[in-house]
Amino acid sequence: MELIRLEGVSYAYPGRPGVLKELDFTLSEGQRLGIVGPNGAGKSTLFQLCMGLIKPQAGTVRGLGQPCSSEKDFRPLRQKVGYLFQDPDDQLFCLTVAEDVAFGPLNLGKGRHQALHLVSSTLKSLGLEGYERRVTYQLSGGEKRLISLAAVLAMQPTAVLLDEPSTGLDAERAQAMERALVDSELSWAMVSHDRDLLERTCHKVLSLQDGRLRA
Amino acid sequence: MAKHPKHAGPPEPRSLDHAPAAGPAARLDPRGKVVVVFAYSVLMALCPGPLVPAVGVALGLALAAWSRLGWRLLLKRTLAVNSFVAFLWLFLPWQLTLGAEAGFGVVYNPDGVRLAGLITLKANAIFLAVVALLGSSHINDIFHALAHLHLPAKLVTLFVLFYRYLHVMRLEYLRLRQAMAMRCFAPGSNLHTYKSYAQLVGVLLVRSIERSERVYQAMLCRGFRGTFWLLDHFVWRPADTVFCVLGFAAIILLGLMQWGGYPWN
Numbered sequence: 001m002e003l004i005r006l007e008g009v010s011y012a013y014p015g016r017p018g019v020l021k022e023l024d025f026t027l028s029e030g031q032r033l034g035i036v037g038p039n040g041a042g043k044s045t046l047f048q049l050c051m052g053l054i055k056p057q058a059g060t061v062r063g064l065g066q067p068c069s070s071e072k073d074f075r076p077l078r079q080k081v082g083y084l085f086q087d088p089d090d091q092l093f094c095l096t097v098a099e100d101v102a103f104g105p106l107n108l109g110k111g112r113h114q115a116l117h118l119v120s121s122t123l124k125s126l127g128l129e130g131y132e133r134r135v136t137y138q139l140s141g142g143e144k145r146l147i148s149l150a151a152v153l154a155m156q157p158t159a160v161l162l163d164e165p166s167t168g169l170d171a172e173r174a175q176a177m178e179r180a181l182v183d184s185e186l187s188w189a190m191v192s193h194d195r196d197l198l199e200r201t202c203h204k205v206l207s208l209q210d211g212r213l214r215a
Numbered sequence: 216m217a218k219h220p221k222h223a224g225p226p227e228p229r230s231l232d233h234a235p236a237a238g239p240a241a242r243l244d245p246r247g248k249v250v251v252v253f254a255y256s257v258l259m260a261l262c263p264g265p266l267v268p269a270v271g272v273a274l275g276l277a278l279a280a281w282s283r284l285g286w287r288l289l290l291k292r293t294l295a296v297n298s299f300v301a302f303l304w305l306f307l308p309w310q311l312t313l314g315a316e317a318g319f320g321v322v323y324n325p326d327g328v329r330l331a332g333l334i335t336l337k338a339n340a341i342f343l344a345v346v347a348l349l350g351s352s353h354i355n356d357i358f359h360a361l362a363h364l365h366l367p368a369k370l371v372t373l374f375v376l377f378y379r380y381l382h383v384m385r386l387e388y389l390r391l392r393q394a395m396a397m398r399c400f401a402p403g404s405n406l407h408t409y410k411s412y413a414q415l416v417g418v419l420l421v422r423s424i425e426r427s428e429r430v431y432q433a434m435l436c437r438g439f440r441g442t443f444w445l446l447d448h449f450v451w452r453p454a455d456t457v458f459c460v461l462g463f464a465a466i467i468l469l470g471l472m473q474w475g476g477y478p479w480n
Contacts, residue, residue: 048432051432053432053435053436067269071435075438078435078436078437078438082432082437083436084453085429085432085433087429089383089426090429090430090432090433091430091433093376093379093380093430093433094375094379094432095354095355095358095375095378095379095448096355098446099444099446099447102444102446103434103437103439103444104437105284106442106444107437107438107439107440107442107444108438112446113447116446135355136379137379137382137383151437152437155437155438178347202326
């Protein structure tokens with residue numbers, strides 16, 4: 001099933017030359033895509049467009065096969081596709097880990113018990129048992145990153161957009177995350193500068209250059 | 216900042232003032248504490264005479280001892296609060312005179328001294344009760360208590376996010392200061408220093424706006440539609456009822472002392 005499709009999408013930040021020029025991109029269920037590209041090539045911009053956080057100046061965004069333009073159009077897509085931000089501090093806004101991880105499931109209408117169950121099972125799958133009562137701003141950088149991934153995975157998405165998921169993780173934690181992802185049923189698009197990681201975990205690696213994606 | 220060993224087990228969340236909250240006050244339901252402290256603060260603020268606030272200070276000291284916050288910490292916080300109060304003592308005892316007979320001058324004003332004394336007593340009475348009762352709770356529990364007490368959700372959310380991102384802002388500020396220090400910035404009383412500080416504040420402001428946008432985007436991505444969920448639920452115990460009854464009895468007694476028509480007023 002097709003999850004996200006961008007068709008002829010262009011985007012420019014105000015007062016700057018365009019970052020993305022008539023770009024086409026598709027993420028379907030079962031696909032695991034890697035995306036490489038130089039700094040400032042528009043990798044994060046691409047993800048923000050996919051999730052409807054910014055609007056393209058030209059082209060269309062389709063989520064789950066439907067054309068999406070308004071905030072409301074993107075809601076069903078966001079239930080199916082999670083987005084891991086580059087900076088975990090943007091994502092962890094609650095004071096305790098449990099609340100933050102439960103935030104998504106509760107928004108999806110899960111009950112308190114179900115949400116708490118999802119919290120503990122998700123944390124466990126990432127090797128983070130017992131972190132429920134920890135205070136988010138007292139976590140180390142690596143811990144924050146894993147917890148923010150847990151917050152995304154707790155919504156049980158079909159696919160995830162991962163923006164530099166392994167940055168700031170030590171070897172052990174990076175491995176734990178890689179294992180959790182590879183062993184899952186998830187589809188994804190992953191942005192990273194770590195070419196080896198992409199080769200290991202993705203079916204196909206695309207490169208974003210001059211505003212377009214190339215194989 | 217707090218340091219935890221990297222793979223250690225989960226430590227307890229810390230209390231409002233980072234003190235080990237071990238006393239009996241820490242185990243009370245924060246909802247009861249918030250309500251009692253609020254009523255008590257209103258009473259103290261309304262008192263016209265010095266007697267009841269003086270009793271309030273004594274009561275506050277007793278509560279502080281009871282909640283076992285530690286005297287050193289209490290002293291530190293009391294000094295911080297009273298450094299603001301000190302300004303009142305600097306300005307209130309003096310009165311400007313302007314007029315034909317008196318001429319222009321500054322004279323001693325005994326009413327001002329009385330007022331400064333009254334404000335000092337009230338401020339300390341309220342402060343001691345807040346520190347002793349609310350300060351012994353985890354800040355997270357205070358937020359939740361406010362939400363459970365049906366304060367406007369927007370206000371509570373604002374409060375939570377403020378506290379959460381204050382730390383991020385502080386770290387950003389420290390990083391910027393370090394970056395300045397690494398390039399041999401030595402603050403002095405000159406234009407370069409003022410300009411640099413202005414830049415620092417400007418950068419912090421812009422970054423915080425950008426951060427708030429990203430935080431909101433991240434919330435949208437996880438299905439946020441305006442509801443802030445409460446995960447923690449409190450358990451009301453008999454001790455909480457006893458505390459609230461005693462608290463309100465004390466508040467009523469203090470009110471009677473003030474407005475009951477007794478000869479000492």
